[in-house]
Amino acid sequence: MRYLFDGFELRAQERRLLAGDAPISIGSRAFDVLLTLVAHHDRVVTKNELLERVWPGLMVEENNLQVQVSSLRRVLGPRAIATIPGRGYRLAMRVRSEGADTAKGTRDAAAPQRPPASAARARRSSNLPVALPPLYGRDAELAQLRALLDSHRTVALVAAGGVGKTHLARAVADARRAEHADGVWAVDLAELTRGELVAPAVLQTLGFQVAPGQTPVGTAVDVLRRQDALLLLDNCEHVLEAVASLVQAINDAAPRVRVLVTSQAPLRCMHERVFRLGTLSLPSSPTLGDVQRSGAVQLLVHRIQAAAPHFTLTEANAPRVAALCQRLDGIALALELAAVRVPLLGLEGLLARLDERFEVLAGGSRLKLPRHQTLRAALAFSHGLLTSDEQTVFRRLGAFAGSFSAECARDVAAGESIDRWAVLDQLGALVDKSFVLADADDPPRLRLLETTRAYALESLAQAGETAAVLERHARLFGRLLEEAAQDYWLLSDAAMLERYWPDQANLRAAMDWALAHDPELAVRMVGDAGPLWREALSQQPEGARYCAAALACVSERTPPLAHGRLLHTYAWMLIWSQQQRARAAAQHAAALLRQAGDPATLGMTLLLLIPGTTAPDAQQEAVLDEMRRLHDPHAPPRVRAQLLSASARLAMGACRYDEAMDLYGQARALLSVCGATQWEGVLAWTMASIAITTGELDFAVDTLRDTASRLDALPTRGIFLAFSLGSLATAHLFGSDTQAAREALARAAPLIVRYDLGSRYAATAACLAAREQRWSTVAMLLGYGQAASRVSGVDAEEPAELRARAHAMQELAAKAAAAQVAAWMAAGAALETEAAYALALEPAEG
Incomplete structure (x- = not known):
């Protein structure tokens, strides 16, 4: 075989390149690259294909290929080989081949025949419309699919019904019109009722009839055997087996035919590359x-x-x-x-x-x-393709809100007719058929789209299984919360997040069901959720709402342990925003927990009864004595840290700051070892607050910056980050760095609003406004802070905030008349927290 192109002659058997009659010396690798490009001059040759042909069995860097292409361009001319970005190379010269066996034998009587009416169709290169509708939000997927078709002979575009497979597949096919000498052909199989109609539908699209004495599949293979074409087989899910057989036969006999399939499930045939199509991208924010x-x-x-x-x-x-x-x-x-x-x-x-x-x-x-x-019709059609057991498992999965694990799915979906192992098989089938989505984690999390879940719940109701399945789901997550309450003492915050963060939506759904249907389960679940809400998930406002609802479920039959843990959780949810109510709940909880014999939870409850902001009294001393009696030197670090924290609080309330700093440092070391990031962070914040009070501003700023950085890296970005940033703003103000204070308060403000902490940093906000000489704003923020403190029941303010308020009041008194200040403060008292902090962060004049 020899190839002639633009004055050059390539003799494949002799491995020679000639320019006219003069031989040209090129390296063996360059010759192989050129031979491959010349032999496939009618299409793009991918980089992977060239690497495999020129360096078979070897792992080489792509720049080796670039070197060979550059050397060929120096010989053939700079435009002889075109680079197709992201795909490969194509010879840009007209090629004529000689020496091949081109003799045509007598036409076999059994050869496929075009019907007379198909003469016009034979001259066309595609049956796609000349202009397709625009494609939205699929640029990346379009490029990925084009690249896959360059390197794989069969690509299955798999997704649930209605996601947009057909639209994307047609766009891919349209983009490849010029790359296939024998055309791009789309075959819609949606309305076929039987698998044996698939091959005849393909032949009809190509303009051929079944040859006498041959099967439709055999005829289709004969038609395509020597063609360079792209075949789009659309909507294959209901005739999947027949499509798989035809595609396998085409793969075996027609090496230059590419097949693009759209389906709700893969073909499971050799050479297939599956591309799972997600839904269209959603906004990351409402801006x-x-x-x-x-x-x-x-x-x-x-x-x-x-x-x-x-x-x-x-x-x-x-x-x-x-x-x-x-x-x-x-x-x-x-x-x-x-x-x-x-x-x-x-x-x-x-x-x-x-x-x-x-x-x-x-x-x-x-x-x-x-x-x-x-x-509904789209989902009903897809649902009808499932087996009876797949339909059963699918509808029971509707109980899950958000994502779920395979193990949880087995617990909820198993029943009398389907055991837990069979559920695993059906789950795999539902993932294959695009009813269930699996993420890329190991092990993967599974989920239903909200629309698919709505259909599953509708099917669950029609089957009369709603009550039983939702109860099973609630009790499963009730057991999970029992485990979380025990895990808290032993696991790090990171481990708690990894284990329980993904199931937040399911925990909420389970608690909602329990509150409506099983009061005792609701009390236990909400009480057990306390450690998660307090630290790992940092969901204090939401937790407080669940606690209030669960307290309404308490009855004379409620065990002291469940009741005590619920009140303990409620107290911790309120302590940062409504201190008086929180401590009342803690007093009640402590009495119940003593009766129930739960020393670890009792210790965390007693900690709330030593505020650290007031001078110690006999009651606080008695609480500390009880904590000393409860202390177990062999307990987990979180338990042992309770006594150190309580002792430090008492010392801080007594203004023994050096002692408090030492005790807090010991507690932080314990908590750091066990990975209690949130609790350790709040102790760091407390130490920084002491440093602000004693004038050690450099220590305070460094500690708060470090703590804020660590807490900001957590997915929760919770309440203790709000404290760190708010107090960082205070420290910067006392250090006369107004711009840094503004930046810290701006970062803190959304969290202050979220966690209802407005009264805690109102004086800091007023002090910032005073530094910027915004006198009406100063007064309004002071008025807001006083009103918010009365509503929240803050029983003693932080020393740093008292100092900030005194400074702001002093500055204000020198700049405005008392009557004007009173009017401004009255206006500020009516502000909501969000409005107050928006006012605080308005740009300073000048």
């Missing part, structure tokens, strides 16, 4: 810039504008558009159906009706398949 970048939003807005041309995306409606896309999981079909309803219902009205999504999201385009005209 206009983030919303505009979301693929789901782009599609929704385009579809709304098709029905209501006046509609525009604005700062005002961006949060509602983002919420709509999130509630619909970024599912393309759901977004298209929703867009049709916006002109009538508006965004707000549509959002309010999404709990009835299967009724609201109906009436799609009449040009679509019936199963894509309503959301």
